Amino acid sequence: MAANDTRLRVAIVGSGIAGLAAARILREQHDVTVYERGEPSVATGGQGIANFPNSTHILESMGFDYSRAGSVELGGWNSVDKHGKYLYNIDYSMRERYGAPLVSHMRVDFRTELLRLATAPAGNLGLDASAAPATMVWNNGAIDLDAESGRITLEDGSVVEADVVIVADGIHSRLRNKILSEPVSAQKTGLTCCRVAVSAERVEQALGKLPRWWQDQREKGQGYMHLIEALDGTSRLTVAYPLRNLTWMNMAWVFQTRKERASTTESWHADGDKDEILEVYDDFGDDLKTMLRVADQVKLWELQDLEPLPTWTSGRAILIGDAAHAMTPLQGQGSNMAIEDADGLRLLTQPGVTRDSVPEILKTVESVRRPRATKVLMNTRSTSKISSAADRYAKFDENCTYPGILGTLKQQAAAS
Structure with a gap:
């Protein structure tokens, strides 16, 4: 100028x-x-x-x-079902494909x-x-x-x-x-998202080791999106990806809203009830549920959008x-x-x-x-x-x- x-x-x-x-x-x-x-x-x-x-x-x-x-650069994603069975794996560099990571x-x-x-x-x-x-x-x-x-x-x-x-x-x-x-x-979508972040230290204390899919990322020094899909018509999905140089893991648990609350409508960081989330995901793998149990904070958000x-x-x-x-x-x-x-x-x-x-x-x-x-x-x-x-x-x-x-x-x- x-x-x-x-x-x-x-x-x-x-x-x-x-x-x-x-x-x-x-x-x-x-x-x-x-x-x-x-x-x-x-x-x-x-x-x-x-x-x-x-x-x-x-x-x-x-x-x-x-x-x-x-920040952690993510080099792809994989998907497993709720029992941990691998569905598919995709590895590629978004920087190579799109010019940015x-x-x-x-x-x-x-x-x-x-x-x-x-x-x-x-x-x-x-x-x-x-x-x-x-x-x-x-x-x-x-x-x-x-x-x-x-x-x-x-x-x-x-x-x-x-x-x-x-x-x-x-x-x-x-x-x-x-x-x-x-x-x-804003209007509600009928879905709720539970969001947590858990440290590798807390998970290792609880499980004795990191889950294989997290340990793989630590060993390679390369993060990726890890998706756990219910595949049973319930729309339940968990997405996990690493934070803070792979020393933490973010987890987002998405499911059909069971109970509407003013707190989760008005805020994206209202406190959530671990027991309630664990009940929703009771048929998912034990390691995954343990990671939720040892998380410091559990936040609930009724997903909304705008026309x-x-x-x-x-x-x-x-x-x-x-x-x-x-x-x-x-x-x-x-x-x-x-x-x-x-x-x-x-x-x-x-x-x-x-x-x-x-x-x-x-x-x-x-x-x-x-x-x-x-x-x-x-x-x-x-x-x-x-x-x-x-x-x-x-x-x-x-x-x-x-x-x-x-x-x-x-x-x-x-x-x-």
Whole structure:
């Protein structure tokens, strides 16, 4: 951006994955403040998260440090039935196939690295000195929005005016309906996900050794997705993948919802009951159930998503992340869409951007991002009730080959 171009005042509502990634992108050219309703530790926990090539190529362009996050590159996946009988095994390098890796990390480690990218001194990230760190405001989230003027009202009653407002406050967004003409809320899918992360040390103490499929990964220094499928029409599925340099294992147990609770509807990290989960999976292997028993935390989440929204933008405001397109984790694309959304905001860092041009630029961002996120949502929904892991991952090419917003616009221009 030329020296006489405008530095915009950017207000980001929410310090989750979408908000922090957006802060990292936008700090390169603008003055960014992130408003978070909770403490600095908000939305952290002992569960894992996986990033596919469609987002890791963006993360790498941002300077994301896999070593700091204890990330594990995953080289494929295998599938077994509930008794441990192998069904199939697929080994391949996603970096070779798509130009970027599939990696997994602890959610808290992933978010901590994004926070570093948003707030570290510019020199630490190899950025120009003008790329000032984002300012973080904790315990003072936004409760109201005037999208046309760019004004947000905070919990303490103060009003902030910005040139751009990025609404990244999650699936139960408080500001989404300030952008839409009609109220929209998340809907339940009928599935519940139990999420745990367990250390190798705890498992070895309980079992005397690691399960063979985990030990294989340790010995090879190579992680992979391990899927345990019921294959009995119940839609029960367990997905395990390594974290923190293979010293922890994330496990997601998905099953038909038995009992609806306000806590698991309103939050993705409500405490769960181990005995209840063990009852649901009583016919699965003993080693797997022992791993659940020795986990420090068990979190339950009634899986929800959003119908595709009619718009993401109004005036100077745009929805991103789960506030715009919440989807279930059954194809692991929720956090990846958040990173893609942040990349979409690169259009605000291009030469010639002014305060007056913001609304039109946000519409262009939406014109790329909304159809893309809707397609991935539909892909995810199409796999939500089936048992075959092969079917769940059949849409890799469609999910993983997204070239970013600049690449997409270039493709569209070439095709026109």
